Amino acid sequence: MSSPAPTDQPEIRRRLIEEAARILGEEGPSALSVRRLAAGAGTSTMAVYTHFGRMSAVVDEVATEGFRRLIDRVDAVGLTADPLADLRRMAGAYRENALANRHLYGVMFGAVSVRGLGGDGPDEEVSRAAFEQLVAAIARAQDAGGLRPGDPAPVAAQFWSALHGYVMLELAGMDQVVDDPEHTVLWSMLANLLSALS
Amino acid sequence: MSSPAPTDQPEIRRRLIEEAARILGEEGPSALSVRRLAAGAGTSTMAVYTHFGRMSAVVDEVATEGFRRLIDRVDAVGLTADPLADLRRMAGAYRENALANRHLYGVMFGAVSVRGLGGDGPDEEVSRAAFEQLVAAIARAQDAGGLRPGDPAPVAAQFWSALHGYVMLELAGMDQVVDDPEHTVLWSMLANLLSALS
DNA sequence: CCCTCAACATAACGCTGTTATGACAGACTG
DNA sequence: CAGTCTGTCATAACAGCGTTATGTTGAGGG
Numbered sequence: 001m002s003s004p005a006p007t008d009q010p011e012i013r014r015r016l017i018e019e020a021a022r023i024l025g026e027e028g029p030s031a032l033s034v035r036r037l038a039a040g041a042g043t044s045t046m047a048v049y050t051h052f053g054r055m056s057a058v059v060d061e062v063a064t065e066g067f068r069r070l071i072d073r074v075d076a077v078g079l080t081a082d083p084l085a086d087l088r089r090m091a092g093a094y095r096e097n098a099l100a101n102r103h104l105y106g107v108m109f110g111a112v113s114v115r116g117l118g119g120d121g122p123d124e125e126v127s128r129a130a131f132e133q134l135v136a137a138i139a140r141a142q143d144a145g146g147l148r149p150g151d152p153a154p155v156a157a158q159f160w161s162a163l164h165g166y167v168m169l170e171l172a173g174m175d176q177v178v179d180d181p182e183h184t185v186l187w188s189m190l191a192n193l194l195s196a197l198s
Numbered sequence: 199m200s201s202p203a204p205t206d207q208p209e210i211r212r213r214l215i216e217e218a219a220r221i222l223g224e225e226g227p228s229a230l231s232v233r234r235l236a237a238g239a240g241t242s243t244m245a246v247y248t249h250f251g252r253m254s255a256v257v258d259e260v261a262t263e264g265f266r267r268l269i270d271r272v273d274a275v276g277l278t279a280d281p282l283a284d285l286r287r288m289a290g291a292y293r294e295n296a297l298a299n300r301h302l303y304g305v306m307f308g309a310v311s312v313r314g315l316g317g318d319g320p321d322e323e324v325s326r327a328a329f330e331q332l333v334a335a336i337a338r339a340q341d342a343g344g345l346r347p348g349d350p351a352p353v354a355a356q357f358w359s360a361l362h363g364y365v366m367l368e369l370a371g372m373d374q375v376v377d378d379p380e381h382t383v384l385w386s387m388l389a390n391l392l393s394a395l396s
Numbered sequence: 397c398c399c400t401c402a403a404c405a406t407a408a409c410g411c412t413g414t415t416a417t418g419a420c421a422g423a424c425t426g
Numbered sequence: 427c428a429g430t431c432t433g434t435c436a437t438a439a440c441a442g443c444g445t446t447a448t449g450t451t452g453a454g455g456g
Contacts, residue, residue, distance in 0.1 A: 012403090030316060034444060044405050045445090051403095055444060109370040115313050115412095115443075118228060121371065128374045157375045158387035162356075165363020172307045173319065176326045177355045189356035189391065196390035210434090232413060242436050243414085249434095253413060313412075313443095 013051045015041045021062050024103050029112050032059075056119035059107060063122035066101065066108040067130050073097040074133060083141035084194060090137060091163050091190055095183075098167045105171065109164075134160055147197050155197055162189050211249045213239045219260045222301050227310050230257075254317035257305060261320035264299065264306040265328050271295045272331060281339035282392060288335060289361050289388055293381075296365045303369065307362075332358055345395050353395055360387055 019040040023032045038045045052058050077089040098105040106112030138152040166186045170178045217238040221230045236243045250256050275287040296303040304310030336350040364384045368376045
């Protein structure tokens with residue numbers, strides 16, 4: 001019941017989502033208002049409510065779109081014969097994507113709220129797909145002998161937690177913790193995790 | 199220049215901060231408005247602006263207060279003869295404090311914005327003190343032989359990143375990742391980190 | 397042709413953060 | 427002691443917010 005049926009105008013619906021993602025990325029969450037969004041998409045505020053029901057549903061869609069883009073960016077690193085190196089490069093792509101789209105990244109994890117509008121969060125199926133992408137990479141490393149065999153899901157959860165935490169501290173500007181131009185803390189942490197799991 | 203000098207009425211200033219922390223904790227960020235805050239503190243909205251200049255400065259003060267409370271809670275676990283066990287208990291207290299004050303925890307890291315008001319973040323000196331608390335615990339474990347000798351700061355940064363990431367995923371409700379009633383992912387992750395550093 | 401209904405525009409409601417203005421008390425100054 | 431000045435707070439206004447009520451429009455079916 002999050003959306004009152006995609007109506008029959010996917011055109012405007014898509015334009016609204018893209019414009020919302022653009023405003024969020026370029027001007028931050030405080031600039032994303034119904035009126036600015038509607039004006040930017042060349043329509044009126046009511047279009048937002050016919051297509052999404054409420055503003056927070058638009059934010060949820062944008063968050064879902066953020067996970068889709070994240071999946072694409074991480075997929076783009078490709079696979080090599082060294083699954084452990086692939087994991088490191090995936091982590092690098094993950095971090096760079098998060099920093100290049102910091103507001104979007106915050107919204108994806110319900111961290112940054114757009115003007116206090118509490119939504120339901122992104123589509124669970126899509127965020128789960130992002131996790132499964134990491135699970136598959138862990139499983140590949142296990143099969144190749146780079147990691148000890150076992151259930152890959154908890155391993156992926158550890159990997160993601162550590163990576164997410166570093167990125168969040170970096171985005172929060174906690175330079176005392178991540179005063180780390182070469183990100184050696186990140187790479188050491190991931191290396192430590194993986195070595196304990198190998 | 200974040201505050202127009204604490205004026206000469208520390209009484210009302212303190213009441214405003216405490217009331218803001220109470221509203222944030224009990225009703226969430228969307229309930230924290232200037233009018234509600236002023237009414238709850240028994241004054242008018244102008245008092246907020248005489249004492250803090252703008253609403254976001256109040257949020258920054260609340261975030262700083264959150265770090266002070268976090269430090270106290272983590273300190274309360276005390277020290278034993280086993281520094282590694284102390285670290286685990288500190289992590290448990292950290293996590294429980296974050297979950298018991300989820301809105302405050304989000305505000306502390308600039309993650310949850312109160313209705314889109316972007317502040318300057320908490321007092322850097324206090325958040326640094328929280329980090330130093332962890333650095334000291336790591337150094338103690340190194341001195342006791344539980345961890346390999348070396349600079350404790352990067353080790354503490356790894357530990358905090360991992361812990362913070364797990365807690366944030368938990369708060370975000372990413373149950374796919376942390377579907378983990380016994381928090382085995384958290385404890386395994388920290389154990390893996392520490393074992394690679396020992 | 398007319399009727400219906402989904403899609404959108406216009407305008408209003410109560411709320412928000414912020415600021416302008418004014419009242420009032422206490423402390424200096426002559 | 428009178429006067430002024432300054433810091434503190436109350437009142438009220440402003441533009442903007444999310445949301446909703448109401449009006450308009452245009453295409454498809456009887």
